[in-house]
Amino acid sequence: MFAIDQYAYTSRLRPVHPGEKLAFALVTMVICLASVSPAAPLAVLLIMTGAVLFRAGIPWRFYLKLMTLPLSFLIIGVLTVAVSISTGPPPPLLSGRTLGGITIGFTAASLQLAVLLFVKSLGAVSCLYFLSLTTPMVEVISLLRRFKVPALFVELMSLIYRFIFVIMETAEKMYVAQSSRWGYASIKTAYISLGQLVANLFGKSYHRSQALFTALQSRCYNGDLRVLETPRAPSRSNIMLIAAVDLFLAVLALYTGGGLIARIHP
Amino acid sequence: MPEFILEADTVEFSYPDGTRALQGVFMRIPRGAKVAVLGSNGAGKTTLFLHFNGILRPAGGRVRFDGREVRYDHRSLMQLRKNVGIVFQDPDSQLFSASVFQEISFGPLNLGLPREEVRRRVEEAMQATEITGLKDKPTHLLSYGQKKRVSIADILAMEPAVIICDEPTAWLDPKHAEQVMELFKRINNGGTTVILSTHDVDMAYSWADYIFIMMHGTVIGEGTPEEVFQDGELLFRADLARPRLVETWAQLRNKGLLPADLPLPRSWTELFELVPTRRAPGTGGPAPVYVLDREGTPACAACSARRR
Structure with missing residues (x-):
């Protein structure tokens, strides 16, 4: 993918x-x-x-x-x-x-x-x-925006696309940290570790969403994720x-x- | 024009979990200066910064921008955030768009500027941060240093009067850290007030015009780098080391290798220029310098240290 x-x-x-x-x-x-x-x-x-x-x-x-x-x-x-x-x-x-x-x-x-x-x-x-x-996904999203697809849909799509990578990276780091401490040594520990990873990932993602909101707010965010398109x-x-x-x-x-x-x- | 562009006047703030993050902070930022805020983790630097552009509202005390007290209605907040920009520590929680160009255009668009002006500002910000080549790259394929630059360009494009940057050199290698500091020097040369938070005393010493030291939610010391870093008691209380340059200078002075009345040098080059070169008679090469007491030094054939 x-x-x-x-x-x-x-x-x-x-x-x-x-x-x-x-x-x-x-x-x-x-x-x-x-x-x-x-x-x-x-x-x-x-x-x-x-x-x-x-x-x-x-x-x-x-x-x-x-x-x-x-x-x-x-x-x-x-x-x-x-x-x-x-x-x-x-x-x-x-x-x-x-x-x-x-x-x-x-x-x-x-x-x-x-x-x-x-x-x-x-x-x-x-x-x-x-x-x-x-x-690239960014350009597909731009097209959708130009076709007047509802802003909510387009904004969600672009945020999800951006944060798939951020969250994947976080999960990867957690996985490495767990497996370097024998977190996946047996099937039983693997299940426990995976459960902790998922729970942790959820917490972290929530935390990140708060941080993102703060950062957006400090750039005068007022409910619309408006961005400039480069004309082609x-x-x-x-x-x-x-x-x-x-x-x-x-x-x-x-x-x-x-x-x-x-x-x-x- | 007021002398201080941003002022925190006995600001108090507690987080919902009960942490008293700010306990009567008093800080006045001189207009057009390069300001460094030093302090360990949890000293309240980030919390204070969030007060400077109205994200957090003080529980007690006042924040003033440009001499006027900050108000918290929508219009005043927008005006404040237009003038005071924050670059957050973790670029991954600041960058929301997968496209670098779109990311940078977000701030200026929110200011209600015409498209052409937004385009101009984005191009300029990318040039200033040297990321024009990354324009068509997706955010997730950038390196950490590149993301950091994008997050700085984000704020630059809004052309604020004050740029606040939370730990700009954290997780950067020395070379990239120095480049970022150079960038902030250039931004400051353009008239923008720059505030940085850092743990790096060496960097703060050579870069800043004015320094604040924070601890447990208050400012425990402030002054020019020369003042702050010669105050041994203050540094001890704040758990900070003396910058290596200052330490070397002090040691050289104590050993009588530097005259006592010289000003504190701001860079290594300046320090080295202060140290006099001794020529060995006859050879023209540098003479050995004895830091030890002359009386205890054995006679040396190469120089006349003992005889003189």
Whole structure:
């Protein structure tokens, strides 16, 4: 999670206007999810992977690791879709078995659906990774602020983002201090130590929030965390490129739309 | 214009847990000075600072800014906090934004300044603290020293008349500590009154124009560095060591190596210039200096100490 954050600040696409990156990721994801054939999602997956690896310069090993994260969920989900269990007359199975009136197996339709689900999910995930690997959270929050998302929401988001790191660091220090005194030597002490760590962390965080409030107050805080944005000029060529890619994907989705499934169920 | 920009007049304050943090503090800060407040942990330095910009309200006594008593309605408080800025000791509890630029812009924006002016002030504060290169870096990837600079820029951008900094050199290595002290010297040259709290007597001695010593919630001594650090009884009561420079100077003087009527030097260079160089006759090189009594010193072939 922290590695993603660091790549977001150092990727080669960092200077690109965050609005362009957000639009690209979101529009592409919508096309990917709306598509009813695997062709467009596959194209999305390829394009996003290419953008992340070659335009943003993220190491492929790291990207591959990220992509395998959702795989376990995905495989379980896809399997339940692919395997069809029926008690009635057996549907046209590609392979399967009937035992005591219950038929378990793959039908062509369920297999197609599973494949579609698989590539769609991976495609959508790649869109989100593209966004999070190229756009720092600070800029996403800035965008939300410009889109007039309620101030409370935006302020909470930015404070949480800032203090995740502070609190993580505090927890890490406590963990090191505990384990250097054999705090995690056995399972029993580990449970005790962990409990103390969590309780302590809560106290410390509360204390820190008080200190933060004092510091804000001394800078004339009056209820609004207003900050100045650095204006960024959108790039015409980037917008054209994004429009072209998404148009291509939309056409691809429409052209192949329903094609494969329609052929199976005429 | 009043001579003292900030005054605490017999200020008393207790925390809800019963700790009597301030017990009649009397402190007057000279306008435009570099002031150091010395005192051990728990002496009440931070509590007093929080009174200086109206975060805490005295239970007894008065705080005056620019000759006028501080009032605690919203408008007066805003006016006070605009003029008196505090840099807190732990930058991690001061910096609230993950973006350095946005962080620094918070204070000046609250002053209701136009955007262009805010932008100018942020740029200037970043230049003064030498962090312009960190503009696009997230706060959590900065080093401790860098965060410290950002927290100073936070306050600089508000262009206050007084900057208070709580333990600016705590946890900094000597090199960065010196850079920060240089920075405060530059800020002070621009006319801003600077108040620092510290445990470091050496630093306080060479940096400050005026020094306060606090203990158990009161000021037990004050004066120019020369006055304060020659008052052995005061230092003893306050549990403070003499600055090494003052100690060396006193020792040299007691041993007759320095004339008794010379002023106290403020830096090592000044001290070394005071010490006369003795030339060995003939060779032109420095002659050995005997600190011991001449009578007890054996005759030496290299010099004529015994014979003279």
